[in-house]
Amino acid sequence: MSDDDEKLVESVLAGDRKAFDVLVERYQRQSVAVAARLLGNIDDALEAAQEGFVRAYQALGQLKNPARFGPWLMKIMANQALNARRSRRRNPKVSLSQSYGSDSDSERPLPLASDDPSVTDTLAAGELAEELQKAIAELPENLRTPLLLFSVEKLPQKEIADIMKCSLQTVKWSVFEARRQLRKKLKKMLD
Amino acid sequence: MKPQETEELISRYNDPDLSDSEKDLMNQALAADADLRHIQRQYQRLDRVLEQLPDGLDDVDFSGFTQRVSAATASAEAPGPKPISIWRYLAPLAAAAALIIVALPLYNFLSNNTETSTDTADFMSIVTLAPPQQLLGEPLVNQIEIIREPAGTVSPVLTEEGGVICSVGAPAKSTQANQSNVSLEKSLFGFIPDGSP
Numbered sequence: 001m002s003d004d005d006e007k008l009v010e011s012v013l014a015g016d017r018k019a020f021d022v023l024v025e026r027y028q029r030q031s032v033a034v035a036a037r038l039l040g041n042i043d044d045a046l047e048a049a050q051e052g053f054v055r056a057y058q059a060l061g062q063l064k065n066p067a068r069f070g071p072w073l074m075k076i077m078a079n080q081a082l083n084a085r086r087s088r089r090r091n092p093k094v095s096l097s098q099s100y101g102s103d104s105d106s107e108r109p110l111p112l113a114s115d116d117p118s119v120t121d122t123l124a125a126g127e128l129a130e131e132l133q134k135a136i137a138e139l140p141e142n143l144r145t146p147l148l149l150f151s152v153e154k155l156p157q158k159e160i161a162d163i164m165k166c167s168l169q170t171v172k173w174s175v176f177e178a179r180r181q182l183r184k185k186l187k188k189m190l191d
Numbered sequence: 192m193k194p195q196e197t198e199e200l201i202s203r204y205n206d207p208d209l210s211d212s213e214k215d216l217m218n219q220a221l222a223a224d225a226d227l228r229h230i231q232r233q234y235q236r237l238d239r240v241l242e243q244l245p246d247g248l249d250d251v252d253f254s255g256f257t258q259r260v261s262a263a264t265a266s267a268e269a270p271g272p273k274p275i276s277i278w279r280y281l282a283p284l285a286a287a288a289a290l291i292i293v294a295l296p297l298y299n300f301l302s303n304n305t306e307t308s309t310d311t312a313d314f315m316s317i318v319t320l321a322p323p324q325q326l327l328g329e330p331l332v333n334q335i336e337i338i339r340e341p342a343g344t345v346s347p348v349l350t351e352e353g354g355v356i357c358s359v360g361a362p363a364k365s366t367q368a369n370q371s372n373v374s375l376e377k378s379l380f381g382f383i384p385d386g387s388p
Contacts, residue, residue, distance in 0.1 A: 013270055017261075024260050028253055033246040042247065046256060053260045060270035125240070132240055151241040157208065176199045183202075183233050190233040 009066035012057075020060075024053055027070060030153070031077045037148040038081035040137075044088070045081065052080040074155055078163045082145075128189045135185045139178055146171050147178035192216065201231045205238060 005026075011019035031052060036045035056076050063072055136144060145164065149155045150171070157175070161168045183190060192200075200217045203209055209217075221227050 015269070017264065017269070020264060021257065021261050024257050025253075028256055028260070029246070029248060032248055032251065032256070036246065036248070042251065046251070050256070050260055050263060054263045054267050057264045058267055058270060128240055129244065132237075133244065147241075151238065152244055176202050179202050179234065179237060180198065183230075183237055186237070187233065190236045 003067065005069040006066040009060060009063065009069050012060055020057055023069065023073075027073055028053075030070075031073065034074055034077045034149070034153050034155075035081040035084075037152060038078060038145060039085055039088075044084060048080045048084045049077060052077040055080065071156065071159055074153070075159055075163055078149065078155070078160075082163070124189075128186065131186055131189060132182065135182050139181060143174050143178040143181070146174040147182075150175050151179070192220070197227065198230060201227060202234045204231060204234065 005023065008019045008023050012023070028049065031049045032042070032045050035048040035052070036042050039045050039048060052073070056073050059076075063069065136147070139147065146157075146160050149160045149163070150157055155163075157171045158168055161171045164171065197217075197220050200209075200213060201221070203213075204217060221231060
């Protein structure tokens with residue numbers, strides 16, 4: 001896929017805008033997922049992800065290695081989401097979200113567990129997932145963000161360090177500490 | 192290894208950056224401790240559930256999202272070709288120049304300090320002393336011969352007249368060092384060692 005990404009990026013730089021639409025389709029779900037993990041609701045995540053794609057389009061000429069478009073894009077998305085989060089804190093009364101689905105009057109939070117039976121094929125697994133989501137929400141932000149980006153969205157720790165503007169060692173420690181606290185809280189359910 | 196360090200290692204059992212030495216350490220710790228193996232199983236289960244956490248986006252209209260992104264990028268400034276950075280070409284030249292600037296004086300310094308140097312005019316002053324029967328006040332030095340010899344190779348030698356040929360001072364260096372040795376010898380013998388008064 002990275003070879004294909006490279007060709008698509010070169011096409012966009014040569015003036016083919018439709019090549020960028022292909023890249024958007026390829027990475028949109030992951031982009032929105034990364035933003036949603038950081039923002040906690042889907043509508044804000046959609047807005048942040050849209051803005052992230054526009055920024056990526058404009059900055060595509062600065063991408064040194066086109067084969068690494070995916071990780072580069074995720075970094076832009078995470079930064080966009082973190083900026084949106086900071087902005088939300090500064091202006092708590094202003095809603096950043098626009099609704100894109102049928103439910104237009106409220107922000108859509110992330111569901112606590114999937115309805116997909118292949119993921120929660122037993123009641124215990126479903127309960128564990130639900131309790132895990134709650135426990136993650138209770139983690140302090142400096143532990144929750146690196147945990148979600150690393151363990152859930154599979155971003156490399158080095159990229160997470162760049163996004164969070166901290167050292168690699170800090171990310172490693174944060175991920176461990178988050179996992180340790182989750183294990184401690186959910187010890188009985190993990191047996 | 193402290194318990195927390197061991198637990199950290201175990202929690203990273205599946206991480207891609209775990210080195211071979213760390214894996215060995217972890218396996219040794221696990222083999223020796225049933226409690227640690229239990230902890231590892233808990234971390235394994237935790238990681239599986241984390242990986243399977245739903246993204247909650249099944250109901251999102253992504254085709255609509257794509258259209259909105261497309262419309263937004265249509266009105267945005269198109270990305271230009273990669274800018275050609277002149278530094279890409281200058282940087283290697285600058286690095287080479289810096290290396291030469293640093294290396295050349297170092298090379299010269301090391302060359303000057305070697306005792307087997309020839310072209311920098313390392314030489315010794317060989318002074319032939321007058322026979323001991325000459326009275327004080329008379330020049331004690333009959334002859335001074337400057338030869339090119341490495342230091343320490345000339346031993347005192349008796350002349351036919353009873354004088355002694357020996358080396359005086361350290362091997363002279365070129366320019367400044369030579370001047371200082373010359374002035375020393377002048378102060379000892381009252382003349383410049385090249386034979387001139």
